[in-house]
Amino acid sequence: MSEQTLTSRDGTTIAYEVHGSGTAMIVVNTVAEDRTSAGGIAGLLAQHFTVLSYDRRGRGGSGDPQPYDPAHEIEDLAALIDVVGGRAALISGSAGGVLALDAASALGDAVTGLFLYEPPFIVDDSRPPMPADYVAHVESLVADGKRSEAVEYFMTEALQIPAEWVAGMKQDPSWDAAAALAHTYAYDGRILEGLQDGTPLPRDRWSIDAPVLVLVGANSEPFFVCAANALAEILPDVTVELLPGQDHAAFWMAPGAVVDSVVAFVGR
Structure with a gap:
């Protein structure tokens, strides 16, 4: 269909x-x-x-x-x-x-x-919790037109990808596609609030x-x-x-x- x-x-x-x-x-x-x-x-x-x-x-x-x-x-x-x-x-x-x-x-x-x-x-100390201001920071970056920076923030904070690897990732065409949808990092961040802070x-x-x-x-x-x-x-x-x-x-x-x-x- x-x-x-x-x-x-x-x-x-x-x-x-x-x-x-x-x-x-x-x-x-x-x-x-x-x-x-x-x-x-x-x-x-x-x-x-x-x-x-x-x-x-x-x-x-x-x-x-x-x-x-x-x-x-x-x-x-x-x-x-x-x-x-x-x-x-x-x-x-x-x-x-x-x-x-x-x-x-x-x-x-x-x-x-x-x-x-x-x-x-994230329910324990098996990985670092997400920053408490994650959603607000992503929303601020997107509002300022810094969509690529929002993707980078997600990659380094949410996925824990080393910054030096992210630099190479920016050359892939998929980076621009992610930037176009960067606002959705905040959307799902809202859904996940309280579930990634290292507590049960x-x-x-x-x-x-x-x-x-x-x-x-x-x-x-x-x-x-x-x-x-x-x-x-x-x-x-x-x-x-x-x-x-x-x-x-x-x-x-x-x-x-x-x-x-x-x-x-x-x-x-």
Whole structure:
């Protein structure tokens, strides 16, 4: 199916496309991505499921009314779930998984399951916490037109990439694409507030009975394992699985490994 659009509850246009057949699954993007960014995993999933990919607000063909409010993103997902019959599982890599968790908690039985690849909670001292002023600083940089600086700030603070490596990354065409979506670093930063400060996850943020599969690359930083196990401690039906030989990029660069685990989990 080519690009379609719907009007979300607040009047915002949301662009999406649907492929495949079977149980419905919605791909939720992470920071600085539109729906094409996870095209590899969406395409493989569509061999097994009905897969809806969409541009989160502020990205691609979707609108971006201000001020940004994370609650509207849950309304967007509610409308998208209606498109595929009123019930769907959600799959996401990295920070997008936190939006998926929030949506599952808010929408109840409409979300049939969650498939999360390395949600980036920081729950202990296994890595430094995010700066307390992270969101405000990103918003300030974007407001001043310093989008490239906002990307650099995200890379060094959120991803802990050494500054000397970032200098080389700026020469890649993907840098300009990230800069164009730099405002979304603050959007997802708001969703993640209170979940990356080095303290245990709050037990009252989510109420989710649906099954949750959390995948972690065996070669990823240890804090991702800590994050996955922390989620398993506070939700009733969480399975944590390590993917041999994979790291944080697997959701995008090795989608087959992720999809194999998802298909196996659904078939249990």
